[in-house]
Amino acid sequence: MNIQDIIVAKVEEAIKSIYNKEIETVELQATRKEFEGDITVVIFPMLRTIKGNPQHIGEEIGAYLVANVAEIAKFNVVKGFLNLVISDAFFVDFFNSIKKEKHYGYQSPAPGSKAVMVEYSSPNTNKPLHLGHIRNNLLGYSVAEILQASGRKVYKTQIINDRGIHICKSMLAWQKFGNGETPQSTGLKGDKLVGNYYVAFDKAYKAQIEEMIANGIDKKVAEKEAPLLLEAQEMLRKWEAGNQEVVNLWKTMNGWVYEGFNETYKNLGVDFDQLYYESDTYLLGKDVVADGLQRGVFFKKEDGSVWIDLTDEDLDEKIVLRADGTAVYMTQDIGTAIQRIKDYPDVGGLVYTVGNEQDYHFKVLFLILKKLGFDWADNLYHLSYGMVDLPSGKMKSREGTVVDADDLIIEMSRTAEEISSELGKLDGFSNKGRQQLYKTIGLGALKYYILKVDPKKRILFDPKESIDFQGNTGPFIQYTYARIQSILRKADFDYAQPIDNNYHLHEKERELIKQLQLFPEVIQNAASNFSPALIANYVYDLVKEFNSFYQNVSILGAENTSEKITRVQLSKKVSEIIADALSLLGITVPERM
Template sequence: MVAWHLYGNGETPQTSKLKGDALVGKYYVIFDKIYKKEVQTLIDEGVDEENAKKQAPIFQKAVAWLQKWEDNDPDIIQLWKTMNSWVYKGFEETYQKLGVDFHKLYYESETYLLGKEVIEKGLEKGILYKKNDGSVWVDLSNEGLDEKLLLRADGTSVYITQDLGTALKRVEDFPDITSMIYTVGNEQDYHFKVLFLILKKLGYSWSNSFFHLSYGMVDLPDGKMKSREGTVVDADTLIDEMEDTARKISEEAGKTTNLPEEGKKSLYHTIGMGALKFFILKVDPQKRILFNPKESIDFNGNTGPFIQYTYARIKSLLSKAHTDNLVFERYTNATAKEKELIKQIEKLKPAVMHAADSLNPGIVANYVYDLVKLYNSYYQSTPILNTQDEDTKKFRLLLSKKVGDIIKYTLALLGITAPEQM
């Protein structure tokens, strides 16, 4: 907000032709650059680094504005609401592209006061303490951690203040929950250890069911992304890149030659998103990932498009055979490959249960990849439509249909669309 106020010249998403979240992100980066420059200037003038970070003029202004925000200053609140609306509108556009939606949203601006109430109770019980400057801390050295700031000296909140309030609000809204899973990157491991410990110390027994699903970060071939420094590939750019990569590879492979032009764009989005999600979800969440867009769109590897293409192939096969009214009772002549496929089909429920219990969608991703590998080998070596025996044809068609149903179901669990045609 401060950076936009100082350097924005009234710029808006409309005047800049930028998505709202991208515009606000631009000023996030500008703030950081000006701040670092001012800190360095103070250091050059003889101020030690710790004090230089506190005395930088743009930082001082941000601190003052935060205090005004908490005091409900009308001008600050109005600008905050305006810039927030830009961000949320931009986020919503991206979430729609990714096929993401939420049952309920919690805003830190609405939970920080509840967090302050929690901290006040902790002070009354002697679990938390104030330093001479008025800041509030918790000492977790007996638990193998250290001291943690909970409220600044000027009384303004920090991340953990808001997280304390949000935890209470969620339990209040959903009193019957049996666990709460925080899906946040492993750079926040320490933060969540502290959060859960504080709640436990304050006597909230339900915090014992809280769990931090700590996931490894995703790198791109160009290296780690840092939003403050502007070295970030935003989701919209990545989505566009994935769609473009899907288009190029699909055209080279001749996968879309028979599709009408209007259907191609939708399909490239479906393939691109399938590639992106599957590439990331097939890996154990705790492992760090190097994401390579081109490698993720391979119609012959352990990828989303490989699985999507197999589904489309099965749908094409079934449409030629008119299987809508197929009825089948018993078949005793299954080949070794068919028995192998049936065994893999039987592993579906245990795989899904294991994925749920271990909070690891990679188990589902790798299950369906193994199923698709088996089916493709079967499809290449076994006649289906050209089978002369009617019972054998029915069995093979229904086996194919079952595999197709499982592909669609498991991809849906991973948030991936199974296209009918490719």
């Protein structure tokens, strides 16, 4: 039982003993900084049950708690708030119990508990990953890590959108304009090479439209009947029919893209347990629709198309099968979700990391799966997120105005180098060591800046602002970790023994331990809310608390051995929590900085 549970139980016991009354709930909160205390019992809600002066009631309950709870050293009452001072011995015992615990706050999966599958990235194979994909990948990967730390078994997955008209556009442009170019012959990453041809298609297609309009053809007709578009549509039909030449080209160009993606994922520090491909899943779901039609979940319109009526759920009617019997995206997503549960029977829920423009799609998908009777459909979550903007404005893939993920990673490293050089932070590093550190700082800055924001909010990303060594940034937190490692290297004495139970804590030591106590609860809250921002803001608060501790007490120069041992141990544990919290965000920490 934690201290909060003990206090709640004893407050209820006090009210029964003193007033012979029972109350439904006891409200606790952290004591405000300007008052002495650690935990505050709010008296006002009790006045519905206990009549009297809140000051007097607080004093009576406080006296009872001090007499009956060993962990409570003293109390004070301020305007109906009972502030409890927890004993130093309690905090020392707590710290001794966690100081050697590896990954304190992490939980292991309970026997028989259901796993969760987290989907993220899921790119198209006609262009490289861009800034929007970076937010998607960082969110999905971090949520997967947080869920795992909270005690869930997790599978990381993506579905690669490797088929369709957009893929054929890149293929056709390469056929027409590529002159046999390959990643090897050009020195370009495969995803970049293919992306160039997606842009080339759009340019040539627009030129054809302009020419047709100049010849008196209506713009809408020109857009539908431009020869290049018709050729791309024909190529898609050939692919669906299994034309060997088209399929071979598709395999070759997708292979180039996958090699490029893998390099980006490696540089970004994300990975996957299972890959799904739309070319394998796009026919899934049709049999489910047929079954649902028989059971009355779906209905057929006069033209033969199949729909679901969700008007009772304040939504509208949604098509799940076209009149010609072909699937829509919703059909595929229904079939893919079911297939994933078949592939991983221990999975009891799915998390989809997809931008907020798809909010409606996922509401419909989840409702359909519930109406089809799948019990796991209650555990589906759309990790919806806002767009990422840059000071230069919105990105457009087909026009080639995207912020390329690889270029951004390199730019972050360069920005870290530029700012570090200005501050003179990295004197004494070898050239190789500096380059590695620039990458660590740059990526840490990028990831932290994106993940500290609530996923649902839109972000304006400023690379230079993200690499500030002061304030709520990744480099500031990394720098604090490196500072602690410097302290530990200088500690030339044995500081491993337990802290004496009679040790009198300095106010700053007490505040630091209280901050450490919060970490397990923060992990659980972040997992429940699918929000890396809760971890990011916790670790920032921890770092601020440590820096206040560092500035107000002497660590290695402490007056006596007990203080030295306690403060070095505290510093070490703080650095471990920093490293663990940042690892949940996919951020690595430098030993020197």
